[in-house]
Amino acid sequence: MCATTALRSEKTDPHCTATGAQSPLAGAPWRRFLVIGDQIATGRDESSRGHGGGSWADRxxxxxxxxxxxxxxxxxxxxxxxxxxxxxxxxxxxxxxxPDLTALMCCGQELVRERFDADVVEAEFDRVVAALRENGGDVLMVNWFDVTRRGGSRPDEATRGLRLRLRELAERKQAVALRHGAIYVDLAARPRGAAPDGRGAHGADPAVREHAVAAASVVHGLRDHLAGGVPDDWR
Structure with a gap:
C-alpha cells in the first residue's frame, strides 16, 4: 500500500472538525480570552501535511x-x-x-519530580481557579493527553508510575473544577483514535495533530457548557 493512502487532512479527520468554518460556538459571550500555564499552554505554531498551523489555544x-x-x-x-x-x-x-474566559493548562513539571505531592498541586490549582472565578470570569481547566499511551509498546515500571500520577492529577483537576464551577475538558479521556499515537499514522506530525485534536475537544467542551449540557468528561 502506498504510504500516502494513510494521510488524512484536518478537514476529514473526525477528531479535528470542531474548529471548522461553521462554528459550534454561536452565541458565545466571551470577549476576553486568556491562557495561562506551562509549555502546553504556550503551544507551538507549526503546520504539517494535511493539518494547519497554530497551537490549540490559537485555534x-x-x-x-x-x-x-x-x-x-x-x-x-x-x-x-x-x-x-x-x-x-x-x-x-x-x-x-x-478575562471573561481563562484557560488554565499546567500539567507536567510536578509529575517528573522525584516526589509528586498531589495535595500540594491541588491546593495550588485551587488558589488559581478561586482567584480567577472571584474576578468574575469563567475558567476552563484542560487536562492534556496521556503521553504514556503513545507508541503501543508495553509500559515499563517508570511508565506505569507516570500513568498513575497522570490519573491522580486528572482527578485533582476535576475536583477543583467541580468545587469552583469551572469548565473541565479531559483530553486523556478522548475516544481511542482521538489522541495522536506518536507515530504519525494520520499523516501529520503527531504534535501538530495533537493541537488540532485538543482545540476541537476544547471547543466541544465550551459548546456543551453553553448548551447547559453535561460534557462527556463528567460522566
Whole structure:
C-alpha cells in the first residue's frame, strides 16, 4: 500500500472538525480570552501535511473570534512552570487583563519530580481557579493527553508510575473544577483514535495533530457548557 493512502487532512479527520468554518460556538459571550500555564499552554505554531498551523489555544481563540470578531486574546503560557509558579508569576497579570474566559493548562513539571505531592498541586490549582472565578470570569481547566499511551509498546515500571500520577492529577483537576464551577475538558479521556499515537499514522506530525485534536475537544467542551449540557468528561 502506498504510504500516502494513510494521510488524512484536518478537514476529514473526525477528531479535528470542531474548529471548522461553521462554528459550534454561536452565541458565545466571551470577549476576553486568556491562557495561562506551562509549555502546553504556550503551544507551538507549526503546520504539517494535511493539518494547519497554530497551537490549540490559537485555534480556540480563532473559533471564538468567529463569533466575537473583536475578541481580545492573551497567552501568558511559559515553558517549564510549576502550578505554584503560574500562580506567583502569571496570576496578577492575568487578573489585570480582566478575562471573561481563562484557560488554565499546567500539567507536567510536578509529575517528573522525584516526589509528586498531589495535595500540594491541588491546593495550588485551587488558589488559581478561586482567584480567577472571584474576578468574575469563567475558567476552563484542560487536562492534556496521556503521553504514556503513545507508541503501543508495553509500559515499563517508570511508565506505569507516570500513568498513575497522570490519573491522580486528572482527578485533582476535576475536583477543583467541580468545587469552583469551572469548565473541565479531559483530553486523556478522548475516544481511542482521538489522541495522536506518536507515530504519525494520520499523516501529520503527531504534535501538530495533537493541537488540532485538543482545540476541537476544547471547543466541544465550551459548546456543551453553553448548551447547559453535561460534557462527556463528567460522566
Amino acid at each position: 480556540v481563540a480563532a473559533a471564538l473570534r468567529r463569533v466575537q470578531p473583536c475578541l481580545a486574546y492573551l497567552n501568558l503560557g511559559t515553558r517549564g512552570k510549576l502550578v505554584a509558579e503560574v500562580r506567583s508569576r502569571q496570576l496578577a497579570r492575568a487578573l489585570q487583563f480582566q
